Amino acid sequence: MFQLGWFGNLTAPEWTASPTSPYVTDDATNWMDGRFYIDQARNLERAGFDFLMLEDSLMVPDMYRGNSEMALKHARYAPKLDPVVAASMLAYATEHIGIICTASTTFYNPFQLARQFATLDHLTRGRIGWNMVTSSEDRAAQNFGMDKLPEHDLRYEMADEFKRAAEALWDSWDEDAITASPETGYYADYTKVHRADFEGRFYKTRGPLNVPRSPQHYPVYCQAGGSPKGRDFAAKHTDLILNIPNGPEEMKAFRDDIRKRAEGFGRNPDDIKIFFVILPLIGETEEHAREIQDEWNGRKETNFEINMSHFEATQEIDMSVFDPDKPLPADVTTNGHQSTLENTKRAWGDKTIREAASGGRISSLPLVGTAETVADEMEAVMEYVGGDGFLIYNQPMSRHYISTITDALSPALRRRGLIRSGFKHQLLRDNLRDPA
Ligand SMILES: Cc1cc2nc3c(=O)[nH]c(=O)nc-3n(C[C@H](O)[C@H](O)[C@H](O)COP(=O)(O)O)c2cc1C
Numbered sequence: 001m002f003q004l005g006w007f008g009n010l011t012a013p014e015w016t017a018s019p020t021s022p023y024v025t026d027d028a029t030n031w032m033d034g035r036f037y038i039d040q041a042r043n044l045e046r047a048g049f050d051f052l053m054l055e056d057s058l059m060v061p062d063m064y065r066g067n068s069e070m071a072l073k074h075a076r077y078a079p080k081l082d083p084v085v086a087a088s089m090l091a092y093a094t095e096h097i098g099i100i101c102t103a104s105t106t107f108y109n110p111f112q113l114a115r116q117f118a119t120l121d122h123l124t125r126g127r128i129g130w131n132m133v134t135s136s137e138d139r140a141a142q143n144f145g146m147d148k149l150p151e152h153d154l155r156y157e158m159a160d161e162f163k164r165a166a167e168a169l170w171d172s173w174d175e176d177a178i179t180a181s182p183e184t185g186y187y188a189d190y191t192k193v194h195r196a197d198f199e200g201r202f203y204k205t206r207g208p209l210n211v212p213r214s215p216q217h218y219p220v221y222c223q224a225g226g227s228p229k230g231r232d233f234a235a236k237h238t239d240l241i242l243n244i245p246n247g248p249e250e251m252k253a254f255r256d257d258i259r260k261r262a263e264g265f266g267r268n269p270d271d272i273k274i275f276f277v278i279l280p281l282i283g284e285t286e287e288h289a290r291e292i293q294d295e296w297n298g299r300k301e302t303n304f305e306i307n308m309s310h311f312e313a314t315q316e317i318d319m320s321v322f323d324p325d326k327p328l329p330a331d332v333t334t335n336g337h338q339s340t341l342e343n344t345k346r347a348w349g350d351k352t353i354r355e356a357a358s359g360g361r362i363s364s365l366p367l368v369g370t371a372e373t374v375a376d377e378m379e380a381v382m383e384y385v386g387g388d389g390f391l392i393y394n395q396p397m398s399r400h401y402i403s404t405i406t407d408a409l410s411p412a413l414r415r416r417g418l419i420r421s422g423f424k425h426q427l428l429r430d431n432l433r434d435p436a
Pocket of ligand 1: 054055056057102131132133134135151183223224225226227228229230231243244277294336337338339340363
């Protein structure tokens with residue numbers, strides 16, 4: 001048995017026919033009212049997904065050729081809604097599925113974040129998670145009044161302290177602080193509500209928080225760092241890790257490495273679930289699935305532009321300064337997603353930038369076939385890797401693609417007893433650790 005998560009973007013759904021969706025709907029202009037995302041969340045819950053992870057970034061990219069044309073043409077990273085705000089609406093529309101919101105430890109403030117996530121944990125009745133990101137863009141830093149992003153490893157030190165500050169605030173209400181006693185007339189017992197008095201190198205907060213202790217006390221901690229510093233952070237602090245290794249061997253190596261690091265931090269590695277990003281291409285027949293794949297690989301110009309936009313957004317690398325008919329120079333570095341860049345260099349090898357960036361899709365496994373054959377492959381790979389789950393992704397999203405997953409792949413997995421058929425617990429953390 002394994003678990004499913006959904007990599008959600010609060011960005012524009014499909015506005016033109018694509019290999020994974022032949023239909024054009026009016027979602028592309030209506031998505032900002034959130035209803036598309038409510039339908040998505042309900043479908044995922046019905047289909048046995050453990051959680052919906054809402055990614056986030058905080059800028060309109062404009063590195064490629066020095067303007068925002070590529071970013072806005074393909075709308076991968078902007079425009080985008082704020083997941084923390086949207087989560088409360090999704091919470092009201094669902095009962096069981098976990099909702100994980102991305103929030104930056106580099107730009108946000110611990111008191112504000114602790115208050116928002118405690119509120120969301122109440123509103124979801126214990127289904128909230130926090131994707132802790134250190135962020136990766138000077139452009140975002142400039143939106144928050146800084147000149148540039150702090151250095152990569154320093155951001156992880158800040159994140160470590162940020163989390164401790166937030167926890168000091170979440171600890172400030174004892175479990176039994178609220179008495180709401182008709183007899184005494186007291187609502188809360190002031191001796192059970194404490195100041196946090198947190199003072200670190202980067203953050204200082206007095207407390208107490210003005211939100212009472214929430215059902216999970218701390219949100220489910222999620223992280224996606226891949227560098228050595230990022231892996232340590234994730235192994236030390238998280239319940240859930242997202243990663244995109246290339247193929248079963250790398251998946252297994254990544255999982256083994258994290259579990260070993262977790263043990264080194266005195267943790268039970270079974271308390272950490274690792275989700276591998278996949279983008280399955282599901283057809284009605286094998287031939288249909290291969291046609292979808294061929295169409296995907298055939299739109300070389302679009303793939304190239306989307307890749308360029310990916311580089312500028314996540315690594316702040318302007319790829320237009322390199323000759324596209326030569327390989328990516330080995331000495332390119334980033335203060336953004338370092339492991340992403342290293343993975344790209346390894347995957348691209350000696351290929352020219354144009355050749356490498358014109359094909360492919362981001363996925364730990366190729367997964368092309370009918371729901372039945374893809375389900376078989378997922379089962380075999382997960383058995384080899386040892387656990388824990390897959391994070392399904394596509395962008396732009398469409399109702400059609402959601403349906404191929406929730407109405408074809410999920411039922412095929414469920415028939416094999418591979419994914420949950422219900423939710424045993426109320427809290428996201430409990431459901432993650434104990435899949436039904
Ligand atoms: C599946 C996945 C989802 C991610 N989601 C976000 C996100 O929403 N926002 C963000 O700023 N970074 C996101 N990241 C980036 C990570 O937080 C991290 O910065 C990146 O993987 C590089 O880690 P490293 O610097 O330790 O190599 C994501 C990464 C992965 C693999």
